[in-house]
Amino acid sequence: MARCGRAGTGRLGILVARPAFGGSFRGMIRWAFLLVAFLAFAGRSSAAPVSKSLVRIEATFQEPDYTQPWTGGRVSSASGSGFVIDGNRILTNAHVVSNARYLTVAKEGDPGIYKARVLHVAHDCDLAMLTVDDPKFFRGTSPLNLGGIPAIESTVSVYGYPIGGDRLSVTRGIVSRIDFQPYSHSGMDAHLTIQIDAAINPGNSGGPVLQDGKVVGVAFQGYSGDVAQNVGYMIPTPVINRFLEDVKDGTYDRYMDIAISYHTLNNPAMRRALGVPGDDRGVYVGQVYGAGASDGHLKAGDVLLSIDGLPISSDGSVPMDGEQIEMAEVVERKFKGDLVTFEVLRDGATLSVKVPLDRSWPFAMQANAYDEKPRFVVYGGLVFQPVDANFMNAHAPDDLRLRYTFDHFVVHELHKERPEIVVLSNVLADPVNAYASEMRHGIVDKVNGRKISDLRDLVKALDESGEFTVIEMLGPGRPIVLERKMVEAARERIMSRYGITTERNLDP
Amino acid sequence: MKKALTQCALGVLGAATLFGAGARPSAEVKITKGAPVVRVNSTNQSYDAARPWAKKPHYTRRGTGAIVTGGDVLVTAELVADHTYAELEKPATAAKCPATVVAVDYEANLALLRPAEAGFLEDLGTFKLDGSVRVGDSAEILQVENNGEIVSTPAKITTISVSPYPLESLPLLSFRLSSPLQSRDSSFVLPAVRGGHLLGLLMRYDARSQTAEVVPGQIIESFLARAAGNGNPGVPRAGFSFASTRDPQLRTFLGLQSPGGVLVTEVLPDSAAEAAGLRRGDVILSLGGKPIDQDGLYADPQFGKILFTHLIASFRQGDEPLDVTIHRKEGPATAAITPRPADPSTQASPPYHFDQAPRYFILGGLVFQELSRSFLREWGNNWRKTAPQRLVYLDAFQSELPPDRGKIVFLSAVLPSDETMGYENLENLVVTTVNGKSIKSLADLAAAAAAPLDGFHKIEFDEDPGTIFLDAGKVEEQKPALARDYGIPSMERL
DSSP states (O other): OOOOOOOSSSOEEEOOBOOOOTHHHHHHHHHHHHHHHHHHHHHHHHTHHHHTTEEEEEEEEEEOOTTSTTSOOEEEEEEEEEEEETTTEEEEOHHHHTTEEEEEEEETTEEEEEEEEEEEEETTTTEEEEEESOGGGGTTOOOOOBOOOOOTTOEEEEEEOOSSOSSOEEEEEEEEEEEEEEETTTSSEEEEEEEEOSOOOTTOTTOEEEETTEEEEEEEEEEOTTTOSSOEEEEEHHHHHHHHHHGGGSSOOOOOOOOEEEEEOOOHHHHHHHTOOTTTBOEEEEEEOTTSTTBTTBOTTOEEEEETTEEOBTTSEEEETTEEEETHHHHHTOOTTOEEEEEEEETTEEEEEEEEOOSOOTTGGGSOOOSOOOOEEEETTEEEEEOOHHHHHHHOOOOHHHHHHHHTTTTTTGGGTOSSOEEEEEEOOOGGGTTOGGGTTOBEEEETTEEOOSHHHHHHHHHTOOSEEEEEESSSSOOEEEEHHHHHHHHHHHHHHTTOSOSEEOOO | OHHHHTSOOOSOTTOSSSOOSOOOOOTTOEEESSOSEEEEEEEEOOEETTEEEEEOOOEEEEEEEEEETTTEEEEOHHHHTTEEEEEEEOTTTOOEEEEEEEEEETTTTEEEEEESSTTTTGGGOOBOBOOOOOTTOEEEEEEEOTTSOEEEEEEEEEEEEEEEOTTOSSEEEEEEEEOOOOOOSSOSSEEEEETTEEEEEEEEEETTTTEEEEEEHHHHHHHHHHHHHOSOOOOEEOOEEEEOOOOHHHHHHHTOOSSOOEEEEEEOTTSHHHHTTOOTTOEEEEETTEEOOTTSEEEETTTEEEETHHHHHTOOTTSOOEEEEEEOTTSOEEEEEOOEEOOGGGSSSOSOOOSSOOOEEEETTEEEEEOOHHHHHTTOTTHHHHSOHHHHHHHHTGGGSOTTOOOOEEEEEEOOSGGGTTOTTOOSEEEEEETTEEOSSHHHHHHHHTSOBTTEEEEEESSTTOEEEEEHHHHHHHHHHHHHHHTOSOSEEO
16 A cells, blocks of 8 residues: 555565476485485374375466567476365466466376466465366365464474475475565565565465365565564465455456555654644655546545544554454455545545446556467567666666656656656667667657657657658667668578567567 | 766766776885875865755865966865865875865866965975876876875876766766876875976876876866856856767758757757757757867867867857857857856756855744755765655756746655654655745745734645645644754754
């Protein structure tokens, strides 16, 4: 609900086991074999019922290459964990199956390998639902049931297939903290998260965390040992339940967001100036993001006193489930089309404001995207791409104007000026573009005098250009001028020289 | 100008001495008798951008200045930037005399010092300037040995070009020479001479490649003429940016028949170029009677092919305006530009301010400053990436701001106190209004702060969190306590 920056100092790592260790890893397995076998034996006796629901997921995936968007990307593989729930479904993390080309699952006590397919994937909360078409697979499995939120300091067990062996692994720890945390898979979302001190390692991703035989979370991310010790995170049941509820109608609609930033109201002068009652209630709306759900309903400067009847404390928390929880959780549990009702203090008067959750999340461009094909256009060896988080991660451009435009796209409402930022991302050197390379990472402003607001605009302008194509970048600088006949003459040459299979892709 | 800025700079800006280890002695080094040089010791101290009321620790730079006509001492401006005390020291006798800076130009990187004691340097003589350098000429570099003797090291001029100076705000004529200099004291600046005449001042030396960059006689001559004329020296500018027209497709599109010409990409408001009627999209074919090639070079009879901006920078007050021939879509055109020095302090974010205390205003623990590149440079060499991005952006693209934008006033820090409770994490936010009044300078802010609204100061920013309030009565009441707790001598410097 508030801006979802990455908190903390360390980088959260997701926990898929990627076999990038090569030969030395094999050597290590052999060396540790006896020990692991013993542990697995000891674990099996206590974990016998769970082993009937646990699956190991092998994914072959292809990550698109945003620096060479016409190629399919490198193929690699990884493994994670998952568990069977009712209705012949398997739950795991979204990052275990993202960009997957081929998925298989295996289970304890069954030598078979089964092909799986994704039913739903929720990148914003890192959950995915799979199924296996072969009915033999679910024979003998017992679906796990979901529990509630475990108490702080209570003991939980983590099941899965982390590195260090091939068989089921169990680790145990206590619930350390219940809090909102960034979900590193999308890089933009934060949801309720439970921190546990059980060892969770690459490969644990998607595995269940159990207490009293019920699932209380899905292991998904943690810090590497050089950043923090014994800090692992799991997705708690409110988030899992919301995912299961959301997909009931057959599609996943994503989380809704009221798209405002709000601030605690601790300053006494601020409280008096705004006329806020002296009962320690209220948060201050600093910004209402344009194109977000609250645009046109809430205003910067509003004081929010309650949300859906729950009083909002001046630190932004509301009483829920017997605890003070960040008010974002009220919105977290809602779905597309639901209403959020605020009691608002505006210009000295109290009013009731209903915010319908009916608009898409305006931060989408800044979140990591998966299962998408990069969009691009090649023209005269100039590669144009729309800017999003994937593009920025792949190119890491130094250009100040581009970095600023990306980072402030939502907060300064730059999308109102230009819904999509189209950038000259690369220059495939050829005589036709011999002097264009210095313009790399420039933002396309106009083509032949026509303003470019998205990639389709650009394609249209390029297709309709006459003898010359004049491409102007934002800011001072010279235009790129291409002669149409030279572009035509260079086309085959550039495509064969750089191995470009298609000149454009406009659909994700 | 863009093109010249991409050339790489040697050496490290602001190093205590020009030297690293490894310079090899040369057989041709010899002792020179009686050159008009003097040691210059400058103790400098700059302000702390994070606490603009306080100064940072001082440091001393030692260089060798050249005594010029009139008995003043010429050094680079960098030597005396933010100086608190400068003194001259005679090489042979170590006699010392305080000196005052009578003229300084940070863009030309030159300063002129005058001894407090008239006649202190009389026995040392003066240099005449020699501006006739060409690539391939020989020269000598003078250094002062510990025993007071003056050592000359041979050098060869290898390149003459228009390239960036340490401040990077303006490319100017400079030459590069190759010389096996040895590390010696008082070498932050050194004179380059030939036949007893001054060729220039060394401003940077790279010990590995044994090359030095020199402020040439031409730049010194213009500086001295300006210094003699009035107290406000400054390099003349035209106020436009340009790009090369190398690309044949661009040339065909622009309809350029003849070779050469540069494309005007930006004309700054209120500039000499704007006054002359230059427009974005014009192609400048010649300037001051010199044809300009596609990269912006002209054939100088002495220096060879160098950037045409040299013609603008060497313009002198009272000269005939520079005639410009223009290729324009509508047809050929001409213009006459009278370059004039720009006053960098009028920019929305000034590129530098040396020798001045930064302005600030503290309101109840909120510290406000005006944006300048000096503030951003506090983030270190990589400041373009590490300083607050929004402020870097405003500085870099300030020419795109509305002409009446004024200064960029921002909240630089919050000193936690009763009044600022809950505001501790706010920083680097650009202020738009205070108590309903639009803020275009710190003076505006100070005036607005004198008139609170209903007992509150209402401060508005141009981004999240939008608005904050302070209790005006308590702010006034708590002033002495805040000053005492944080050791602030004054709550404002305007």
